[in-house]
Amino acid sequence: MTTSVRVTGLVKRHGRRLVLDGLDLSIGTGVTGLLGPNGAGKSTLLRCLATTLAPDTGSIRALGLDPARRDERTELRRRLGYLPQEPGPYPHFTAFDLVDYVAILKDMTDRRSRHREVRRVLAEVDLTDRAATRVRRLSGGMRRRLALAQALLGAPELLVLDEPTVGLDPEQRMRFRALVSRLGESRTVLLSTHQTEDVAALCERVVVLAGGRVAFDGTPAELAAVAAGHVWITASRPSGGLFWRTADGRYRVLDQRPPAAEPAEPSIEDGYLRCLGAAG
């Protein structure tokens, strides 16, 4: 693995709240998924990597650059693609103009080749026929895809995507998975998500953040294995524990074995929940 990002001893406080607590992490080529409960610090970490937020202490090296140094930070901004959690401003811009504006900020000066690149990324996210639509008239999922389009500008070596699949319909989610899998063959993609299905479908590696630290770092199969021997399936509704109904009307139970239950193959979600100590 070629290391593209190395984070060492990262600390970030928001007011009195310690959000990143001396975090260490290295990421290389391929798709890495970042899981963690609400408020775990995922967006804070991604914002630090995308250089929109400075850590209090600790160091970041991304693509060989140090974002704490002004000249290297500017270079890194040109070379990474970032999809933030918050939607961008400028609701009166058209989809084309918004992406074009970001391309200008990325120093794509030649108008003709820049416009070609804007059309390319709009096509990547299936928004070609919405290029002339104003941002405020796009649906939530379309805005998310537009935000992804601007992150793809210039084919960046490092992509930082904060909950990229939120609001996508199933067809667009599949398209997104195909696109990101392809990008991950040659680039470094770090994406946060609450969808364990996305992790299973996309990521070679998964990192779980909890309490501002890395609670798990491994393959999706290794995360699922955390729950091995702790998952059961049963026909009757369990009286306690963490359980939910499956598509075939039975119940999947984590951590407390109900009577007459059969062992089940653990999923990534089971491993994640066990890793957080949410079950039992």
Ligand SMILES: Nc1ncnc2c1ncn2[C@@H]1O[C@H](COP(=O)(O)OP(=O)(O)OP(=O)(O)O)[C@@H](O)[C@H]1O
């Ligand atoms: N600008 C800010 N000012 C104050 N507190 C903040 C700010 N941004 C984040 N926080 C706090 O920092 C903590 C971590 O937030 P962050 O958005 O990084 O979590 P997250 O893991 O991305 O959560 P989610 O899954 O809900 O998106 C939360 O408690 C949040 O309230």
